[in-house]
Amino acid sequence: MYSCSDLKKGLKILIDGEPHVIAQFDFSKPGKGQSLYRCKLRNMVTGALFDRTYRSGESFAPASLEERKMQYLYQDETGYVFMDNQTYEQLSLSADTLADDKYFLVDNMEVEILVFNDMAIGITLPNFVNLRVTQSDPWVKGDTAAGNNKPATVETGFTLQVPSFVEEGTLIQIDTRTGEYATRVKE
Amino acid sequence: MNHTLVSKRDRLIERARIVQSIRAFFISQDYLEVETPQRLPVNAPERHIDAVACGDWDLQTSPELAMKRLLAAGYNKIFQLTHCWRDQERGQRHLPEFTMLEWYQSDCDYRETMKECERLLRHLVPTGTLHYRKIVIDLTAPFERLTVIEAFQRYCQCDVSQALKDGRFDELIAYEIEPHLGRERPTILYDYPAELAALARRKPEQPELAERFELYIAGLEVANAFSELTEVNEQRHRFETDEAARRGLGKQPRPLPEPFLVEMESLPPSAGIALGVDRLVMLLTNTETIDDVVCFTPEEL
Numbered sequence: 001m002y003s004c005s006d007l008k009k010g011l012k013i014l015i016d017g018e019p020h021v022i023a024q025f026d027f028s029k030p031g032k033g034q035s036l037y038r039c040k041l042r043n044m045v046t047g048a049l050f051d052r053t054y055r056s057g058e059s060f061a062p063a064s065l066e067e068r069k070m071q072y073l074y075q076d077e078t079g080y081v082f083m084d085n086q087t088y089e090q091l092s093l094s095a096d097t098l099a100d101d102k103y104f105l106v107d108n109m110e111v112e113i114l115v116f117n118d119m120a121i122g123i124t125l126p127n128f129v130n131l132r133v134t135q136s137d138p139w140v141k142g143d144t145a146a147g148n149n150k151p152a153t154v155e156t157g158f159t160l161q162v163p164s165f166v167e168e169g170t171l172i173q174i175d176t177r178t179g180e181y182a183t184r185v186k187e
Numbered sequence: 188m189n190h191t192l193v194s195k196r197d198r199l200i201e202r203a204r205i206v207q208s209i210r211a212f213f214i215s216q217d218y219l220e221v222e223t224p225q226r227l228p229v230n231a232p233e234r235h236i237d238a239v240a241c242g243d244w245d246l247q248t249s250p251e252l253a254m255k256r257l258l259a260a261g262y263n264k265i266f267q268l269t270h271c272w273r274d275q276e277r278g279q280r281h282l283p284e285f286t287m288l289e290w291y292q293s294d295c296d297y298r299e300t301m302k303e304c305e306r307l308l309r310h311l312v313p314t315g316t317l318h319y320r321k322i323v324i325d326l327t328a329p330f331e332r333l334t335v336i337e338a339f340q341r342y343c344q345c346d347v348s349q350a351l352k353d354g355r356f357d358e359l360i361a362y363e364i365e366p367h368l369g370r371e372r373p374t375i376l377y378d379y380p381a382e383l384a385a386l387a388r389r390k391p392e393q394p395e396l397a398e399r400f401e402l403y404i405a406g407l408e409v410a411n412a413f414s415e416l417t418e419v420n421e422q423r424h425r426f427e428t429d430e431a432a433r434r435g436l437g438k439q440p441r442p443l444p445e446p447f448l449v450e451m452e453s454l455p456p457s458a459g460i461a462l463g464v465d466r467l468v469m470l471l472t473n474t475e476t477i478d479d480v481v482c483f484t485p486e487e488l
Binding site: 004005026027028029030031032033034035036038053056057 | 233234235236275276277278279280281356357358360361362365383384385401408411436
């Protein structure tokens with residue numbers, strides 16, 4: 001268990017059974033009064049941010065989280081299914097948990113999954129992923145409003161801005177951290 | 188090369204100048220500088236202050252009791268610059284070992300100490316203007332005087348007694364009131380509920396209040412002062428109450444400071460104050476964190 005004096009930025013604690021990380025921390029002790037520990041907390045499952053003030057004497061359970069290397073298998077009615085190649089154990093992540101990351105999953109891709117109590121709560125993708133353009137209108141010459149860029153949709157349904165020379169069927173590399181076009185992939 | 192230490196050079200030089208200037212001020216006002224032991228068999232019992240043990244004894248959390256024994260023996264104007272230790276207090280504005288300035292004067296009350304604060308600050312900042320984190324503070328005008336009751340009305344729309352009942356007094360002071368205090372000129376927040384002042388005298392005309400004040404500059408609490416309680420029986424009773432509360436919180440039992448209680452019989456009417464020197468240096472050197480105004484933090488040792 002942690003006590004108030006262990007609280008600091010980055011510490012992961014359990015609140016109402018869910019893992020939270022301390023995003024900001026401030027210690028106060030107004031004139032001979034009690035110690036106050038004000039924390040900005042982020043719920044690591046929902047991402048919600050909120051403030052909470054603790055007083056000396058309170059204690060906290062550490063949130064034990066593990067990162068597991070897993071392989072993306074397929075999507076089914078339960079969500080997106082991943083497998084641990086060592087244990088063959090499988091986990092499913094919902095589209096909500098994955099958010100935009102779901103657009104960058106390629107079959108057999110290796111990812112890091114953040115696991116809490118056998119529940120996957122987050123994912124770390126490789127920095128770059130290759131995806132094929134499935135739809136993109138030809139660039140209209142003279143349309144300078146968008147510069148030399150035009151919209152394109154890739155095989156996972158994700159839409160992004162690409163340079164004018166990218167055509168339907170082209171394999172492109174996308175930065176998964178920003179969702180932006182990186183380069184054309186030579187085949 | 189320790190680059191953190193190198194980068195603190197200007198502030199540490201300024202710190203030395205400030206400490207020398209504090210000393211010069213009190214000497215010029217006919218105060219006697221004293222040194223009292225830092226390792227004590229017992230500190231004054233405080234519900235929310237924990238001492239750091241040192242062998243069978245404790246390091247001082249404040250030199251207050253020793254200073255008052257001197258007052259009781261007729262040393263009528265005294266000051267001390269010394270280190271104090273308070274366990275587990277660490278943050279942007281707290282170090283578990285810090286430098287305290289305390290001064291005491293007999294035959295006066297806390298109103299005289301308020302004026303002494305004004306004179307000290309003007310002495311330390313001859314230009315009369317303090318710039319701290321985009322705030323400009325005028326030290327030449329009389330400091331703002333604001334009672335605790337007024338502060339709760341003005342900034343919390345809430346009654347002090349209700350806040351005490353709900354256990355929210357400290358929280359409201361820290362988060363709702365403090366940030367507003369001492370922004371154009373320093374604020375003297377005064378007349379605390381009597382139960383929040385273990386060693387302060389009750390206000391004769393309003394015994395539910397104690398003659399205690401805190402000095403705030405730019406939202407930062409700099410000093411705590413009061414008219415000293417001189418009634419031995421009431422002091423013993425308050426110590427017993429606070430010691431019982433400490434034990435109730437599961438803290439180490441401690442004896443009462445008996446030599447102080449005995450000598451308190453001859454304590455004249457007086458007033459005293461404890462001022463955090465590190466915080467004062469922060470204000471005078473426009474520094475945001477206390478780490479930057481000391482040579483070493485505990486984490487760096």
